[in-house]
Amino acid sequence: MNMAPEVPAILVLGPPLVFKAYESAFSQKFNFLKPWEKPIPLHQFISTHSSTVKAIFCSAVSPVTSDIIQSLPELRFVLASSTGVNHIDIRECKRRGIVVANAGSTFSEDVADMAVGLLIDVLRRISVGNRFVKSGVWRRDGDYPLAHKLSGKQVGIVGLGSIGLDIATRLKAMGCIISYTSRTMKPHVTFPFYPTIHRLVANCKILIISCALTEETRHMIDREVMLVLGKEGIIVNIARGAIINEKELIECLVKGEIGGAGLDVFENEPNFPQELFPLDNVVLTPHHGAVTEEACRDLYDHVCKNLHAFLANESLECEVDM
Amino acid sequence: MNMAPEVPAILVLGPPLVFKAYESAFSQKFNFLKPWEKPIPLHQFISTHSSTVKAIFCSAVSPVTSDIIQSLPELRFVLASSTGVNHIDIRECKRRGIVVANAGSTFSEDVADMAVGLLIDVLRRISVGNRFVKSGVWRRDGDYPLAHKLSGKQVGIVGLGSIGLDIATRLKAMGCIISYTSRTMKPHVTFPFYPTIHRLVANCKILIISCALTEETRHMIDREVMLVLGKEGIIVNIARGAIINEKELIECLVKGEIGGAGLDVFENEPNFPQELFPLDNVVLTPHHGAVTEEACRDLYDHVCKNLHAFLANESLECEVDM
Numbered sequence: 285m286n287m288a289p290e291v292p293a294i295l296v297l298g299p300p301l302v303f304k305a306y307e308s309a310f311s312q313k314f315n316f317l318k319p320w321e322k323p324i325p326l327h328q329f330i331s332t333h334s335s336t337v338k339a340i341f342c343s344a345v346s347p348v349t350s351d352i353i354q355s356l357p358e359l360r361f362v363l364a365s366s367t368g369v370n371h372i373d374i375r376e377c378k379r380r381g382i383v384v385a386n387a388g389s390t391f392s393e394d395v396a397d398m399a400v401g402l403l404i405d406v407l408r409r410i411s412v413g414n415r416f417v418k419s420g421v422w423r424r425d426g427d428y429p430l431a432h433k434l435s436g437k438q439v440g441i442v443g444l445g446s447i448g449l450d451i452a453t454r455l456k457a458m459g460c461i462i463s464y465t466s467r468t469m470k471p472h473v474t475f476p477f478y479p480t481i482h483r484l485v486a487n488c489k490i491l492i493i494s495c496a497l498t499e500e501t502r503h504m505i506d507r508e509v510m511l512v513l514g515k516e517g518i519i520v521n522i523a524r525g526a527i528i529n530e531k532e533l534i535e536c537l538v539k540g541e542i543g544g545a546g547l548d549v550f551e552n553e554p555n556f557p558q559e560l561f562p563l564d565n566v567v568l569t570p571h572h573g574a575v576t577e578e579a580c581r582d583l584y585d586h587v588c589k590n591l592h593a594f595l596a597n598e599s600l601e602c603e604v605d606m
Numbered sequence: 607m608n609m610a611p612e613v614p615a616i617l618v619l620g621p622p623l624v625f626k627a628y629e630s631a632f633s634q635k636f637n638f639l640k641p642w643e644k645p646i647p648l649h650q651f652i653s654t655h656s657s658t659v660k661a662i663f664c665s666a667v668s669p670v671t672s673d674i675i676q677s678l679p680e681l682r683f684v685l686a687s688s689t690g691v692n693h694i695d696i697r698e699c700k701r702r703g704i705v706v707a708n709a710g711s712t713f714s715e716d717v718a719d720m721a722v723g724l725l726i727d728v729l730r731r732i733s734v735g736n737r738f739v740k741s742g743v744w745r746r747d748g749d750y751p752l753a754h755k756l757s758g759k760q761v762g763i764v765g766l767g768s769i770g771l772d773i774a775t776r777l778k779a780m781g782c783i784i785s786y787t788s789r790t791m792k793p794h795v796t797f798p799f800y801p802t803i804h805r806l807v808a809n810c811k812i813l814i815i816s817c818a819l820t821e822e823t824r825h826m827i828d829r830e831v832m833l834v835l836g837k838e839g840i841i842v843n844i845a846r847g848a849i850i851n852e853k854e855l856i857e858c859l860v861k862g863e864i865g866g867a868g869l870d871v872f873e874n875e876p877n878f879p880q881e882l883f884p885l886d887n888v889v890l891t892p893h894h895g896a897v898t899e900e901a902c903r904d905l906y907d908h909v910c911k912n913l914h915a916f917l918a919n920e921s922l923e924c925e926v927d928m
Contacts, residue, residue: 305752397730397780398726400726401732404720408894409894410733410891411733413892416892417891430902433715433716433900435719453779458776567732567736568736568739572753576730576754576755577755580752
């Protein structure tokens with residue numbers, strides 16, 4: 285019979301970036317289990333500790349599968365270091381009464397800034413300009429294609445949660461005309477609402493994806509949507525790669541059927557669609573929408589608060605609706 | 607004795623990008639002289655046409671020197687395709703009673719967007735992320751340095767004309783704390799005003815240059831200012847290169863005495879400071895703050911309107927105070 289440890293164990297999967305950044309501070313406060321430090325397979329590590337793990341703290345790319353959940357009979361809490369929780373088997377958590385919490389709005393401003401930055405970069409050709417300059421060539425004006433203006437553009441936002449709203453606020457201040465689609469029309473929001481992606485895309489030239497990845501939103505942005513967006517249309521995705529049908533996106537971009545894309549997320553990270561590498565109208569960043577020093581510090585506070593609350597049986601911030 | 611032509615001649619210098627983009631439309635409306643089409647030196651071209659030139663239409667990088675002005679006795683009007691008129695000998699124009707006009711606020715939104723785009727790019731490492739991804743490497747999190755947050759940052763704007771105001775509006779919506787310096791405090795503006803660059807820089811972490819280049823502003827941003835801005839400070843310049851002492855900027859960047867820079871303009875364009883090429887925290891674009899298709903179309907309209915007004919002796923838009 286195992287002895288229950290005095291301090292409940294928290295299994296860390298990933299590990300999340302914030303864990304690496306604040307590992308020593310974290311370790312003074314909680315009893316973490318770190319499978320990556322042991323030279324054994326994850327499932328073996330988990331079965332060794334199956335009776336002691338009360339909580340999981342996981343990164344956005346560490347699947348919390350039904351297998352893992354089922355092998356942890358004492359599991360009561362899964363805390364994601366991300367806003368998205370599509371990597372967690374929510375159905376199994378619900379069945380078991382396991383509480384799931386996420387990063388809440390910790391990253392909203394940073395992810396919104398990334399969306400705006402990617403959009404300006406694609407429209408105004410900043411990355412390509414930087415490469416052009418740093419390659420040592422100055423062929424001003426003539427040989428350098430004209431860029432596109434942001435102000436006045438119709439921007440459709442897919443998913444108006446805290447990130448989507450922060451994007452809307454920013455782009456409105458930049459003179460864009462905002463509309464959105466979402467599961468439901470948001471009260472107190474004055475931007476025009478379209479009930480479907482098809483109605484939205486028919487009324488915009490820029491599409492920004494900021495919704496959760498669910499069975500309903502998987503591959504919601506497909507070739508049909510992209511063809512309506514059209515040759516001058518631009519897609520920015522800072523949510524999850526699989527909301528876009530990436531194969532069809534690549535085809536539309538390579539054929540010039542849409543005008544460009546700014547992508548921080550991909551369907552099969554860490555694999556990138558290499559066909560996009562030569563395209564100047566495509567700007568790719570390595571899923572870093574939320575990765576700032578300041579957000580990392582805020583996330584550290586958020587994680588400590590929630591783990592303490594869980595251990596003290598107090599109410600959690602940012603519990604995910606299931 | 608020369609015969610005066612029926613249609614007054616307009617000498618085009620540069621030529622401005624808008625002239626190249628709309629040459630045939632322009633040529634149907636006005637009698638342009640295009641020195642770059644003749645295989646003779648500019649001064650010889652000008653002296654050949656000295657008695658017929660009533661106006662000059664010039665790009666931002668074509669000097670309108672006192673020599674040129676003095677060799678054109680009939681010159682009454684100089685129209686710049688840019689907002690800045692530092693390339694025009696304003697004193698000589700004033701002496702001769704020659705009217706000078708600029709692009710007014712045609713470019714304000716686009717230049718402001720470029721400033722915001724460069725700032726986000728430097729803080730959030732978009733260009734370097736794009737290069738990192740497109741080089742085919744994905745080393746997520748660990749080996750990739752954390753970026754910096756934009757929201758909450760103190761931003762000092764140097765010169766609060768229409769471009770500076772558009773920048774302020776955008777960054778305020780992104781959660782930045784704005785203050786500014788300017789020749790005079792602006793009425794109806796609520797952002798804190800500092801009467802000198804030294805007072806401003808002591809109260810901000812990001813400096814955005816959006817003032818005119820004049821004798822007073824030349825090299826205003828020097829080593830002393832940069833050292834106060836400090837190791838995490840960022841400079842964005844979308845105005846004119848020579849407002850910054852570029853030699854001292856390079857030194858501060860190479861030594862890490864300031865945190866980064868986004869530069870669309872340079873002191874001796876088309877020469878770029880090559881020492882900056884290897885620095886990931888420096889994003890360089892080839893003076894393209896205003897170069898969008900849409901702004902180009904707006905500028906075409908603006909130029910036509912002003913040339914027609916000049917030829918019809920009507921009042922001009924965007925006459926420059928001298």
